[in-house]
Amino acid sequence: MTLRYRMVVFDWDGTVMDSTSLIAQCIQRAAVATGLREPGTREAKAVIGLGVRDSIERLFPGIDSGQANTFGMHYRAHFLAHDHETPLYEGMRELLGALDQRERILAVATGKSRRGLDRALNHSGLAGRFQFTRCADEGFPKPHPDMLERLMDFAGVERGQVLMIGDTTHDLDLARNAGVDAVAVSYGAHPAALLVDQGAKAVVSSVGELGEWLMRNA
Numbered sequence: 001m002t003l004r005y006r007m008v009v010f011d012w013d014g015t016v017m018d019s020t021s022l023i024a025q026c027i028q029r030a031a032v033a034t035g036l037r038e039p040g041t042r043e044a045k046a047v048i049g050l051g052v053r054d055s056i057e058r059l060f061p062g063i064d065s066g067q068a069n070t071f072g073m074h075y076r077a078h079f080l081a082h083d084h085e086t087p088l089y090e091g092m093r094e095l096l097g098a099l100d101q102r103e104r105i106l107a108v109a110t111g112k113s114r115r116g117l118d119r120a121l122n123h124s125g126l127a128g129r130f131q132f133t134r135c136a137d138e139g140f141p142k143p144h145p146d147m148l149e150r151l152m153d154f155a156g157v158e159r160g161q162v163l164m165i166g167d168t169t170h171d172l173d174l175a176r177n178a179g180v181d182a183v184a185v186s187y188g189a190h191p192a193a194l195l196v197d198q199g200a201k202a203v204v205s206s207v208g209e210l211g212e213w214l215m216r217n218a
Helices: 020-034 041-046 052-059 065-080 092-101 114-124 146-155 169-178 207-217
Strands: 007-010 105-110 132-135 162-166 181-185 202-204
Touching: 007 146, 020 041, 020 052, 020 065, 041 052, 052 065, 092 105, 092 207, 105 146, 114 132, 132 146, 146 162, 146 169, 162 169, 169 181, 181 207, 202 207
Parallel strands: 007 105, 007 162, 105 132, 162 181, 181 202
Antiparallel strands: none
16 A cells, blocks of 8 residues: 555654743743843744844844853753653553554654754663654754754655644744645644644644544554
């Protein structure tokens, strides 16, 4: 049987790992420590998935390079103190195993740095589960199509054989810009109201619902 999707690409934070609240808290604490305006939780979550520079510039327009560097230093310190405590979403490990048994190529496209993703993969025990990964500091960050284009090159697959799964409009923009299908999950950083009517094949509210959709369609 011909596979509809040969490669399934997951965003990480807010899609595979339940880390959006931690990221938002770290953004808020870093802002206060840097002497910047403290963004609200919804505002902080809105930039999750973007590259570090784009996130900072969106939250703090006109910030100078010194403040940006200081903010980044405080953010990393807060995040690294707690990232090892961050769990996978319930049922995600089993879902990835089921997709692996169905011989899908599994990949990650994330706004994390390479160093950050490697830490998360090791902490979660998923280091060997994904065949290909691409991070924001290895090329152009979301929503530029570079991440998915490089993953397609690595795996030797065509656009029509790829499905992107993510929890933000940035992930859906990435998929659209790369010309691939997408499914949105509303249990992460962006609520369903922001994800509907963005071109996704489906908007699902749980890992269980995501698994059901994938077993039927992928």
